Amino acid sequence: TIPWKNYPIAPSRSDSDDVKRLYGSNPSNQFGAWRFERICLDFKPDIVIMQKDPWMDSWVKHSPYRPFFSWAWASTVDSSPQSPEWVNQFADADYFYTLSEWAEGVIKEQAGDSVNLIGSVTMSAADEFQPVPNKAAHRLAMGLDPDWKIIGTVMRNQRRKLFPDLLQAFAKYLSFTGDKDTYLYCHTSYPDNGWDLPQLMMKYGISSRVLFTYSCEECGSLTIGKFSDTVKLCRSCKKYAAKPCSVSSGATTEELAKIFNLFDLYIQCANSEGMGISQMEAAACAVPIMSTDYSAMESIVRKLNGYPIPVKTKVLELETGCYRAIPDIDEIVSYWKMFFGLSNEDRLEAGRKARSAYEANFNWDEVVKKWMISLDQSPKATWDKPLRQINLPQDDTIPKFSNNKAFLDWAIKTYVPYAGLLNSYEANCILRDLNFQTCKPNPCGFFFSENSYFDRVSHQSFDKEHVLKIFRGKAEIFNFWEKARVGINKLQNEDWLL
Numbered sequence: 001t002i003p004w005k006n007y008p009i010a011p012s013r014s015d016s017d018d019v020k021r022l023y024g025s026n027p028s029n030q031f032g033a034w035r036f037e038r039i040c041l042d043f044k045p046d047i048v049i050m051q052k053d054p055w056m057d058s059w060v061k062h063s064p065y066r067p068f069f070s071w072a073w074a075s076t077v078d079s080s081p082q083s084p085e086w087v088n089q090f091a092d093a094d095y096f097y098t099l100s101e102w103a104e105g106v107i108k109e110q111a112g113d114s115v116n117l118i119g120s121v122t123m124s125a126a127d128e129f130q131p132v133p134n135k136a137a138h139r140l141a142m143g144l145d146p147d148w149k150i151i152g153t154v155m156r157n158q159r160r161k162l163f164p165d166l167l168q169a170f171a172k173y174l175s176f177t178g179d180k181d182t183y184l185y186c187h188t189s190y191p192d193n194g195w196d197l198p199q200l201m202m203k204y205g206i207s208s209r210v211l212f213t214y215s216c217e218e219c220g221s222l223t224i225g226k227f228s229d230t231v232k233l234c235r236s237c238k239k240y241a242a243k244p245c246s247v248s249s250g251a252t253t254e255e256l257a258k259i260f261n262l263f264d265l266y267i268q269c270a271n272s273e274g275m276g277i278s279q280m281e282a283a284a285c286a287v288p289i290m291s292t293d294y295s296a297m298e299s300i301v302r303k304l305n306g307y308p309i310p311v312k313t314k315v316l317e318l319e320t321g322c323y324r325a326i327p328d329i330d331e332i333v334s335y336w337k338m339f340f341g342l343s344n345e346d347r348l349e350a351g352r353k354a355r356s357a358y359e360a361n362f363n364w365d366e367v368v369k370k371w372m373i374s375l376d377q378s379p380k381a382t383w384d385k386p387l388r389q390i391n392l393p394q395d396d397t398i399p400k401f402s403n404n405k406a407f408l409d410w411a412i413k414t415y416v417p418y419a420g421l422l423n424s425y426e427a428n429c430i431l432r433d434l435n436f437q438t439c440k441p442n443p444c445g446f447f448f449s450e451n452s453y454f455d456r457v458s459h460q461s462f463d464k465e466h467v468l469k470i471f472r473g474k475a476e477i478f479n480f481w482e483k484a485r486v487g488i489n490k491l492q493n494e495d496w497l498l
Contacts, residue, residue, distance in 0.1 A: 070378040076274025077103035079322035095374035100296035131286035152263030157194035169329040171204035189246035214242040271324035283358040286351035294325035305357040415471035
């Protein structure tokens with residue numbers, strides 16, 4: 001139904017096993033790496049726009065076709081300082097955008113003028129996120145007691161989402177107040193690559209006061225209720241197929257808007273965020289918000305007239321080299337006590353103010369204006385340049401070198417002369433690995449970041465032969481796609497291009 005051409009990335013069910021194995025051979029393929037050059041030849045873009053995490057898009061920098069298009073990149077900056085690898089990649093983009101004003105400050109301080117920073121393009125919530133006219137009637141229709149007070153969160157169950165802190169704070173609140181009518185609603189997944197939520201709820205004695213959303217894998221209907229295992233009976237189709245919602249199986253946009261409208265107060269309890277769109281979705285539904293006073297949340301919670309949760313301390317994370325925030329749970333409890341001490345009308349007024357702040361600060365018109373800067377300034381692409389080819393030397397003609405730096409400079413000039421590697425950050429990392437005689441392999445780029453949480457691979461031996469193997473492979477790929485660009489290599493017109 002979209003009014004433009006679409007190129008699918010995932011293979012179809014009818015594709016051969018070889019195609020599916022190729023797709024699965026590189027984690028970056030799920031983000032487009034395996035089809036990017038073919039798409040470029042079919043579409044010949046003047047500008048390529050990408051809006052994902054840096055580790056999802058880093059392969060664009062190494063494309064043989066990188067000189068032929070302008071690159072406008074909006075990437076997450078979720079903490080400080082940013083990995084030098086990522087800052088180096090940001091500098092390669094012709095136009096770089098952050099997703100919050102806080103992130104702008106981080107990039108300006110860390111990268112200076114090396115990154116062409118245009119501004120922040122914080123996204124807006126979908127149009128479906130609107131306040132309901134009567135919250136009590138809405139809760140009744142969704143099967144909940146209209147007199148309950150509900151604190152809600154919509155976060156994936158992963159490491160940086162601080163469910164342990166949130167559940168502990170809720171247990172403290174119930175203990176201090178003796179409140180019998182307040183519930184914590186966690187629209188999240190279990191099991192996932194995050195926290196053991198049932199164990200935490202049992203630890204704090206709050207299992208009967210925490211609500212979850214279950215989605216039926218058979219009929220798709222949603223059920224809201226207390227946690228009762230990872231699979232339970234669906235109320236609609238009467239099959240044991242209802243599971244906690246996840247990123248791959250869960251609520252529709254319309255259903256999610258209904259869930260937000262159940263909340264009296266929204267909380268984003270995380271140690272960092274690249275943006276955290278749930279905050280905007282809550283405010284769009286006239287739900288006041290509170291968020292950790294760090295990273296993108298620091299900007300967004302203030303723009304939404306919310307409550308910034310004070311940070312108790314920041315911890316330097318081993319895997320990323322970034323600081324992560326630890327919110328003060330006692331301050332969370334204090335704010336809950338204050339908020340639910342207000343009259344119902346005052347709480348609704350706080351929600352109306354959140355909605356007004358959302359309308360004033362988050363709308364697609366303002367985002368589009370910033371994107372138009374790169375679209376208007378970008379020059380027309382030059383896809384008809386003469387053929388570029390790399391002449392690969394025979395193994396017996398490779399010179400002998402007295403040191404790794406001389407070898408690496410020669411290898412870069414010989415095998416990857418168009419990659420912009422000479423004396424670059426990547427080259428320094430390769431030289432370091434040569435000197436250490438160890439590295440972490442990466443199927444996409446020229447080296448792998450040792451400061452990445454997603455890096456689960458082990459060190460392995462690394463020497464000049466490894467460099468030559470990597471560079472030869474890059475050169476062969478480069479030559480193939482260059483011949484395809486000028487029509488020497490004839491490519492099959494596959495069905496996913498139509």
